Amino acid sequence: xxxxxxxxxxxxxxxxxxxxxxxxxxxxxxxxxxxxxxxxxxxxxxxxxxxxxxxxxxxxxxxxxxxxxxxxxxxxxxxxxxxxxxxxxxxxxxxxxxxxxxxxxxxxxxxxxxxxxxxxxxxxxxxxxxxxxxxxxxxxxxxxxxxxxxxxxxxxxxxxxxxxxxxxxxxxxxxxxxxxxxxxxxxxxxxxxxxxxxxxxxxxxxxxxxxxxxxxxxxxxxxxxxxxxxxxxxxxxxxxxxxxxxxxxxxxxxxxxxxxxxxxxxxxxxxxxxxxxxxxxxxxxxxxxxxxxxxxxxxxxxxxxxxxxxxxxxxxxxxxxxxxxxxxxxxxxxxxxxxxxxxxxxxxxxxxxxxxxxxxxxxxxxxxxxxxxxxxxxxxxxxxxxxxxxxxxxxxxxxxxxxxxxxxxxxxxxxxxxxxxxxxxxx
Numbered sequence: 001x002x003x004x005x006x007x008x009x010x011x012x013x014x015x016x017x018x019x020x021x022x023x024x025x026x027x028x029x030x031x032x033x034x035x036x037x038x039x040x041x042x043x044x045x046x047x048x049x050x051x052x053x054x055x056x057x058x059x060x061x062x063x064x065x066x067x068x069x070x071x072x073x074x075x076x077x078x079x080x081x082x083x084x085x086x087x088x089x090x091x092x093x094x095x096x097x098x099x100x101x102x103x104x105x106x107x108x109x110x111x112x113x114x115x116x117x118x119x120x121x122x123x124x125x126x127x128x129x130x131x132x133x134x135x136x137x138x139x140x141x142x143x144x145x146x147x148x149x150x151x152x153x154x155x156x157x158x159x160x161x162x163x164x165x166x167x168x169x170x171x172x173x174x175x176x177x178x179x180x181x182x183x184x185x186x187x188x189x190x191x192x193x194x195x196x197x198x199x200x201x202x203x204x205x206x207x208x209x210x211x212x213x214x215x216x217x218x219x220x221x222x223x224x225x226x227x228x229x230x231x232x233x234x235x236x237x238x239x240x241x242x243x244x245x246x247x248x249x250x251x252x253x254x255x256x257x258x259x260x261x262x263x264x265x266x267x268x269x270x271x272x273x274x275x276x277x278x279x280x281x282x283x284x285x286x287x288x289x290x291x292x293x294x295x296x297x298x299x300x301x302x303x304x305x306x307x308x309x310x311x312x313x314x315x316x317x318x319x320x321x322x323x324x325x326x327x328x329x330x331x332x333x334x335x336x337x338x339x340x341x342x343x344x345x346x347x348x349x350x351x352x353x354x355x356x357x358x359x360x361x362x363x364x365x366x367x368x369x370x371x372x373x374x375x376x377x378x379x380x381x382x383x384x385x386x387x388x389x390x391x392x393x394x395x396x397x398x399x400x401x402x403x404x405x406x407x408x409x410x411x412x413x414x415x416x417x418x419x420x421x422x423x424x425x426x427x
Contacts, residue, residue, distance in 0.1 A: 046081075046101060047079030048079075049077040049078055049079035051077070052078075053067060053081065053102065053104065054104040055087075056105065058349060059315075060080050060082050065345075066336060067080050067332070074328065092117050103319055105152075106316065107313045107315050108382065108383065108385065109313065109383045111149070113387050123147050125334055125338075129147075134356075149318045149333075150334065152356075153352040154353050154374065155282070155312075155353075156313065157205065157208060158376035159277075159296070159299045159376075161276055161295050162292055163294060164188065172300050172302060176193065177193075177248070181255075189272065190273040192275050193278070194260055195265065195278045197257060197258050197404050200397055201396070202401075203397040204383075204393075205279075207310060207311055209241075209245055209248070210241050211308060212301040212308040214240055214306060215237055217392075218232055219232065231420055233396060233413060234415075234418065235417070245400065246403050249404035249406065251405075251406040256404045257404070266287075269287065269292065270286050270292060271290070280373075295372075297375075298378060310379075311380060315350075315352065319333055353371075388423050390423075391422075391424075395420060398416075399412050
């Protein structure tokens with residue numbers, strides 16, 4: 001399942017703390033059927049089982065057999081319920097109503113809204129208990145000295161390259177543009193780069209270019225955490241970065257275009273129309289199926305610029321604060337899933353680089369693409385999970401779209417900076 005990170009955090013942040021009610025479904029035993037039966041509040045209903053897990057379709061294929069065995073071993077019924085849409089929003093409201101799941105899987109950017117709404121409970125784990133895991137993954141689900149979820153897979157943007165059109169990986173953005181345009185001129189492809197912009201913009205996909213050009217969303221404090229008192233949008237550095245993005249846009253080299261968005265970006269590459277694609281692990285299955293010859297490398301920086309820093313997302317298991325059976329939920333997450341075998345199963349059914357070092361090494365030995373995807377996270381920064389980001393992503397994305405379309409970078413970034421400052425102050 002392709003996952004839109006910014007859509008999740010925006011939906012989560014927009015939730016109020018008003019509880020909603022829901023009806024239980026009269027079912028027992030594990031199931032992987034998508035839940036479409038509405039509760040009285042219009043959301044999914046909790047399965048009538050001792051332990052309920054809400055997850056995505058892809059993750060459910062790995063979780064279900066593990067959960068079934070856990071239920072048999074503990075003489076309890078376990079239901080794995082696929083929530084097809086709005087998983088974060090449904091979990092928060094259902095938990096408040098007391099009819100939510102015990103466990104759910106969501107990325108790390110769920111944490112901010114979940115803490116604000118009191119949706120999750122910390123696990124009986126410390127960071128020191130997770131030394132087998134990537135430090136950045138553990139940090140993504142930790143707050144105030146507590147671990148709030150068990151991470152299992154990472155996702156970040158990388159550069160996919162059509163090796164027939166462009167045999168060598170570009171060292172810089174400028175190399176990417178020149179080699180991509182040369183492939184277009186040669187007739188091998190129709191466009192140099194496929195990167196989602198769209199009419200509303202895409203702040204997530206544009207971030208590597210923005211950071212390499214010297215821009216930042218927020219400042220960083222001494223501990224490496226975001227300092228939201230230092231807003232980077234509207235500053236001279238952000239304006240300089242926006243000018244570099246504008247030079248790639250529709251009135252510049254035309255490498256970036258609003259005609260490319262989330263609905264067609266990957267398809268442009270898999271159809272052989274684009275020399276390069278900037279996307280994440282969710283694109284890999286389609287690319288492999290397309291038979292387009294490809295390679296994966298980190299997103300390059302601008303010449304003389306800073307490293308391109310994509311956002312890092314980390315998929316994880318969360319225990320809800322109103323879990324019906326917190327003891328079983330805790331045991332399932334911290335012990336049953338906290339094994340190389342379980343983490344390998346998650347990778348096999350929902351391919352993305354595992355965050356356990358031993359599992360990543362093992363799968364990378366068999367599938368080099370996993371190691372390449374993980375290498376793209378070297379300069380990544382965690383996706384901000386502040387609830388007020390619902391007021392940040394839309395105006396920032398729109399700013400990028402208008403700049404790509406030819407709007408003045410200076411006035412656009414200054415205006416957007418004031419909008420974002422208001423959103424942060426209103427938190």
